[in-house]
Amino acid sequence: MKDGVNGVALAVFILFFLAVTVMGFLAARWRKAENEHSLDEWGLGGRSFGTWITWFLLGGDLYTAYTFVAVPAAIYAAGAAGFFAVPYTILVYPLIFTFLPRLWSVSHRHGYVTTSDFVRGRFGSKGLSLAVALTGILATMPYIALQLVGIQAVLDVMGVGGGENTNWFIKDLPLLIAFGVLAAYTYSSGLRAPALIAFVKDTLIYIVIAVAIIYIPIKLGGFDDIFAKAGDAFSQTNPATGAPRGALTPPEAGQWTYATLALGSALALFMYPHSITATLSSKSREVIRRNTTILPLYSLMLGLLALLGFMAIAAGIKVQNGQLAIPQLFETMFPDWFAGVAFAAIGIGALVPAAIMSIAAANLFTRNIYKDFIRPDATPAQETKVSKLVSLLVKVGALAFVLTMDKTVAINFQLLGGIWILQTFPALVGGLFTRWFHRWALLAGWAVGMVYGTVAAYGVASPTQKHFGGSAKEIPGIGEIGYIGLTAFVLNVVVTVVLTFVLKAVKAPDGVDETKPEDYTADAGDPGVQVELPPATAGTSH
Amino acid sequence: MSHTPEVGRAVVTPMRVVIALCLVAPFVAMLWVGSYARTGPAFIGIPFFYWYQMAWVLISTALTMVAYKLWQRDQRARSAAKGGASQ
Numbered sequence: 001m002k003d004g005v006n007g008v009a010l011a012v013f014i015l016f017f018l019a020v021t022v023m024g025f026l027a028a029r030w031r032k033a034e035n036e037h038s039l040d041e042w043g044l045g046g047r048s049f050g051t052w053i054t055w056f057l058l059g060g061d062l063y064t065a066y067t068f069v070a071v072p073a074a075i076y077a078a079g080a081a082g083f084f085a086v087p088y089t090i091l092v093y094p095l096i097f098t099f100l101p102r103l104w105s106v107s108h109r110h111g112y113v114t115t116s117d118f119v120r121g122r123f124g125s126k127g128l129s130l131a132v133a134l135t136g137i138l139a140t141m142p143y144i145a146l147q148l149v150g151i152q153a154v155l156d157v158m159g160v161g162g163g164e165n166t167n168w169f170i171k172d173l174p175l176l177i178a179f180g181v182l183a184a185y186t187y188s189s190g191l192r193a194p195a196l197i198a199f200v201k202d203t204l205i206y207i208v209i210a211v212a213i214i215y216i217p218i219k220l221g222g223f224d225d226i227f228a229k230a231g232d233a234f235s236q237t238n239p240a241t242g243a244p245r246g247a248l249t250p251p252e253a254g255q256w257t258y259a260t261l262a263l264g265s266a267l268a269l270f271m272y273p274h275s276i277t278a279t280l281s282s283k284s285r286e287v288i289r290r291n292t293t294i295l296p297l298y299s300l301m302l303g304l305l306a307l308l309g310f311m312a313i314a315a316g317i318k319v320q321n322g323q324l325a326i327p328q329l330f331e332t333m334f335p336d337w338f339a340g341v342a343f344a345a346i347g348i349g350a351l352v353p354a355a356i357m358s359i360a361a362a363n364l365f366t367r368n369i370y371k372d373f374i375r376p377d378a379t380p381a382q383e384t385k386v387s388k389l390v391s392l393l394v395k396v397g398a399l400a401f402v403l404t405m406d407k408t409v410a411i412n413f414q415l416l417g418g419i420w421i422l423q424t425f426p427a428l429v430g431g432l433f434t435r436w437f438h439r440w441a442l443l444a445g446w447a448v449g450m451v452y453g454t455v456a457a458y459g460v461a462s463p464t465q466k467h468f469g470g471s472a473k474e475i476p477g478i479g480e481i482g483y484i485g486l487t488a489f490v491l492n493v494v495v496t497v498v499l500t501f502v503l504k505a506v507k508a509p510d511g512v513d514e515t516k517p518e519d520y521t522a523d524a525g526d527p528g529v530q531v532e533l534p535p536a537t538a539g540t541s542h
Numbered sequence: 543m544s545h546t547p548e549v550g551r552a553v554v555t556p557m558r559v560v561i562a563l564c565l566v567a568p569f570v571a572m573l574w575v576g577s578y579a580r581t582g583p584a585f586i587g588i589p590f591f592y593w594y595q596m597a598w599v600l601i602s603t604a605l606t607m608v609a610y611k612l613w614q615r616d617q618r619a620r621s622a623a624k625g626g627a628s629q
Contacts, residue, residue, distance in 0.1 A: 223587025
């Protein structure tokens with residue numbers, strides 16, 4: 001690592017950062033609607049985004065700074081096992097093709113802003129809706145914290161933030177500034193800010209990846225050399241485990257883990273509140289289906305990005321903290337000014353998802369906790385106000401999390417968050433296709449999945465950690481090592497199905513379903529699905 | 543995928559079977575890790591394991607696009623059969 005501050009890179013970084021800050025504040029005026037004091041406006045951008053904006057927004061939202069840092073870092077650490085992110089993102093799109101349009105339609109008909117809104121409307125159960133909302137908020141918080149970890153990694157490599165002996169305030173000042181700015185424009189512009197900034201973020205990312213994937217291999221002597229060196233490095237014995245460090249292909253024993261991680265993560269991705277927020281902001285059902293055919297471009301980018309992990313090994317990058325491998329690779333290989341562009345891409349890549357995630361968590365709190373349990377008569381304007389404040393609180397919470405606790409805590413919680421959020425799948429996706437499940441059975445299944453997942457993850461040890469050492473564990477009854485989230489999900493479904501039979505047999509009271517079958521296929525332009533929702537339907541339709 | 547009748551007519555049509563196959567194929571290919579967990583043949587120096595999965599990004603995109611086009615046609619045929627009414 002070079003000593004001191006990389007001035008040129010830092011200047012370029014600051015330049016881009018200033019540019020997106022201005023954009024963030026101006027975004028409030030972009031495509032402005034009349035009724036700006038409704039949650040539809042602030043929290044969903046007026047539900048007005050077309051194919052391309054939705055594409056950038058979803059891409060900017062799902063492929064976060066943490067992804068850019070963590071995926072190559074996983075490859076750098078262990079090789080093939082880290083590549084599961086690619087099949088994972090391949091499987092996401094055929095999956096959402098089948099259920100997201102239905103969610104869009106029913107949400108538009110009934111003015112739903114969150115997944116919990118839908119669950120409450122479909123199953124007539126505030127308890128189930130609360131469970132989904134709490135899971136969403138819990139899973140999102142550490143995710144926001146990890147975006148900060150991404151920014152920190154970049155700042156560290158640029159030499160800003162100082163060494164261990166600097167005063168904590170000076171050390172964290174750049175991070176505090178970045179987050180203060182983010183909080184301010186999210187507060188004033190809502191979802192429009194990240195939607196606009198996502199253009200810059202993704203353009204930068206695509207440029208950086210394109211350059212990196214051509215320029216770095218040329219400097220390192222081609223992919224043959226890169227993989228040969230990586231293969232050598234992986235075959236070295238790791239003193240901590242006594243086993244080889246990693247492998248270029250997953251060994252027989254690791255294949256179940258690889259497949260279950262890919263499938264479980266794919267199922268979980270669109271359960272996250274921020275994915276749904278970006279989806280519901282699109283203006284028609286077609287926009288979503290069309291997007292499932294163009295979003296995979298990001299998967300390709302992710303695959304190329306993952307290869308950077310091998311390049312970091314071949315380039316002889318040695319870092320204690322794997323998260324720094326890729327920023328360090330950029331710093332070593334690129335001229336200073338382009339390293340600055342690359343760092344800006346990662347830094348801005350943290351701001352977009354952090355903004356959307358905090359908006360999504362705030363919407364969940366406002367709609368499904370504040371309005372359902374605290375102030376049932378809240379007006380749309382009050383809802384918006386509460387949401388804005390909560391979005392601030394959520395970010396402050398994430399910041400406190402990162403500054404006061406060890407980074408591994410955020411990573412552990414994010415791992416748990418993925419397991420947890422997957423447990424809302426039966427209620428949400430099941431509910432989109434059938435009303436057969438009983439609301440109490442869904443709640444019980446959710447609880448079983450949550451408890452099993454948490455306990456199982458707690459029991460995983462790694463050479464460096466006694467608990468939460470990984471997300472894979474032996475699957476009971478099969479004996480292979482698999483993703484805990486998926487095992488918990490299967491348990492969840494089994495409990496839900498069995499209990500539904502039982503509850504139906506004893507004629508337990510079923511909740512009221514406010515949706516009709518044709519709600520699930522409605523598109524913009526159909527009766528009851530205005531392109532612009534009138535303010536009255538946005539908050540009072542249940 | 544098609545177990546919820548959206549209108550009261552035949553739910554499983556050949557076209558819908560093709561749509562379902564297009565959407566299921568990536569799952570079969572990607573979850574069967576044993577079928578691609580090897581290093582050769584390499585492509586421009588990238589081991590098989592990696593380029594194969596990246597190729598599937600393109601294949602699955604093409605399949606989803608086919609599914610999308612067929613689905614559009616299916617929906618149009620359906621609303622035409624109902625006399626063009628949207629409900």
